[in-house]
Amino acid sequence: MQVCKYIVLLCLFFSVTSLAQGSKLELTDPNKPILVSSVARQFTISLNSNPTTGYSWRLKTYDSHIVTPLSQTFKAPASNKPGAGGIETFVFELKEHAFKVKRVTQITFIYVRPWNLDIAKTLSFNVISV
Template identity: 35%
Template sequence: MKILLRIFSLTMLLANAHAEPITMSVFSHAKALTISLPANPTTGYRWFLRSWNTQILTLADHHFEAQNNGLMGAPGAMHYRFALQPGKSWPAQLHFMFEYNRPFEKGSGMMQEVVVNRVEAAAVQ
């Protein structure tokens, strides 16, 4: 089992060593935004939120959700929910920076940028 976890961890890191930014959208009338990233905490790797626009967003919640397959140590997703602060509006584009690493191993991680574009509600038919 440990060998499988190590292989999964190494595969995930190598596949994402030069990860392209993840792009997503948020409707202009939305009050919150959730970013979900693939994760498997049993490998020792964790997502760390490194930067976001704290002037207009508040980190409201973050939690891990395992896949519903009944297997111990199965991967899942880390969810980060951001709330738009009262009186603020979404800018045309937001940038978030996350780091996926093992805190106990220096240089074990990778950076992942998430770019969020505002979409006007009227633009969607």
């Protein structure tokens, strides 16, 4: 009976720690390729963002024949500091036929204000189907 309690406590501990790790968003490094397999076709790109300045990330270019944009979300910072930035996360999926032959495609974002055509920053990511 005592062993069962310890097993339950261990399971609970590992569940909580995995949830805590899963909630931490890591920024996507544009210098590293994003590898996507046919088993897990969805992938995310997370970028620093600060909409209080008027800037936000916009999807500029991608190959619509093999990439499908699924969603875009903003996660506010944990701090309550005025003007603190957060993280914008984009979720994509590679279409099934993208895996028939290994492919490299590029997704490009621009950091802009909607009312201003001046681009503050451009980031491109290489996505590889494996």
